[in-house]
Amino acid sequence: MPARWEKLARSGAFALVTDLDGTVVPFDADPSKARPTRAVVELLESLSRMPGTTVVVATGRPKQDLELSFGASDRIELVAEHGLWIREANRWAMTSEVGPEAFDHLAAAFEKIAAACAGAHVERKTRGVGLHYRRVVEDAREALLNAAEAAVDDEIRSSPELSLLRGHAVLEVRLGAVTKTSAVELARRLGGPEVHIVALGDDVTDEDMFRALSPRDLGVVVGTPPWTSAATMSLAGPDEAIALLERIVATRAAVSG
Numbered sequence: 001m002p003a004r005w006e007k008l009a010r011s012g013a014f015a016l017v018t019d020l021d022g023t024v025v026p027f028d029a030d031p032s033k034a035r036p037t038r039a040v041v042e043l044l045e046s047l048s049r050m051p052g053t054t055v056v057v058a059t060g061r062p063k064q065d066l067e068l069s070f071g072a073s074d075r076i077e078l079v080a081e082h083g084l085w086i087r088e089a090n091r092w093a094m095t096s097e098v099g100p101e102a103f104d105h106l107a108a109a110f111e112k113i114a115a116a117c118a119g120a121h122v123e124r125k126t127r128g129v130g131l132h133y134r135r136v137v138e139d140a141r142e143a144l145l146n147a148a149e150a151a152v153d154d155e156i157r158s159s160p161e162l163s164l165l166r167g168h169a170v171l172e173v174r175l176g177a178v179t180k181t182s183a184v185e186l187a188r189r190l191g192g193p194e195v196h197i198v199a200l201g202d203d204v205t206d207e208d209m210f211r212a213l214s215p216r217d218l219g220v221v222v223g224t225p226p227w228t229s230a231a232t233m234s235l236a237g238p239d240e241a242i243a244l245l246e247r248i249v250a251t252r253a254a255v256s257g
Contacts, residue, residue, distance in 0.1 A: 004218055004233065005198055005244065009251040013195040015054040015187035016047060016248065017209060019180075020061065022168055022202035023222045024245065026238050029135045036069050043245050048075035050252045054191045058083070058183035060165075060172065060205060062125050063092060077190065082165075082174055082205055083182040084127050088190075095182060096127060096175055102159060103129045106173055109151040117144045127175055134169035145171070167203050180205055184212040198248070200241055201231075220244070 008014060018024060021034055028034035036044075048055035057070060058079035066078045066087070078087040086093055107122065107129045114120040119135035131148050133141055148171050152164050155173070163176030180201075187197050197217040199209045202225070210219035210230035219231030222241045235241050 005220075005248065006251055008196040008198055008216075008218055009248045010255050011194075011196040013052050013191050014252065015056065015191040015195050015197045016044075016245075017056045017058055017183050017187050017197060017199040018044070018241075018245075019201040019203065019206050019209075019222075020057065020059045022238065023200050023206075024238055024241050027134070027168060035065075040242060040245070041069055041073075043242070043249055044070075044076055045073050047245070047249050047252060048073065050249075050256050052256075053252060054187050054195065056183050056187045058180050058201075058209065060167070060203075063087065077186055079180065079183040079186065081125050081128060081178070083178045083180050084125075084175065086182060086186060088186065094126070096178055098127060098161065098175055100127060102162065102175075103127065103173065106151060106155045106162075109155075110148065113144065113147045113151065120144060123170075125174075127178070128172060130167075130170050130172035132170045165205060167205065179208040181208045181212040184209050199231075200235075200244075 020036060024040050025034050025036050044055050047053055056077045060082045061080060063080035063085045066080050070076050070078055074090055084095055107124055110122045110129055110131045114122050117136055117140055120133050123130040133144055136144055152173055156162050161176060162173050165172040188195055197213060199213060200220045200222060201209055202222040207230055213219050218233060220233045220235060221229040221231035222235050223237055
């Protein structure tokens with residue numbers, strides 16, 4: 001009996017929505033070095049060019065990072081900064097009108113906290129700011145997180161439109177109304193009313209994608225999250241996720257051929 005993903009991959013209208021870091025890209029202590037391999041990019045590009053197929057890459061990364069890997073593709077749709085930026089048909093559009101100054105005060109607080117803790121660094125996004133601590137020694141993490149969360153609590157009290165995300169070794173503050181739900185909405189709009197969607201992700205932000213899926217779609221969580229995922233299929237890690245991508249591409253190719 002075919003697996004659920006195989007049934008969906010054989011459908012006339014199919015869409016793949018995938019996260020990057022921790023999903024099809026292994027984590028790296030230096031996030032700037034964690035990029036999809038050429039093989040992964042080619043897999044997604046190959047899938048995107050098959051009839052009746054839509055591919056959306058959705059990540060919390062800035063759009064500049066996505067352009068480095070997928071800028072040459074005219075078929076892969078891109079969602080950056082958890083849904084703040086969407087590239088459709090090679091044109092980027094922002095989904096919020098909130099100005100960057102909303103994050104200035106918190107960014108300064110994060111910079112001060114990071115400067116006092118070896119291995120921590122701050123990532124400023126278009127409409128967000130993250131404090132990364134993957135390279136911080138375990139003994140120093142509690143004090144770092146206590147200071148950072150206190151700063152966040154103060155900021156959110158005065159700016160309720162902001163929201164805290166606790167990701168993999170990162171605290172990120174973003175606009176609460178901006179989520180990866182937009183990636184699923186984009187896939188559904190481009191794929192049409194009969195589209196069947198497979199969505200892959202590993203982080204708490206990807207739960208927004210999973211919850212936006214319909215009962216006929218499939219959410220796939222990568223790794224073992226400490227929360228109860230809305231996804232109905234799980235994979236051990238990025239290697240297994242890439243293997244699934246390979247099987248999906250082979251299945252769609254057989255259907256198309």
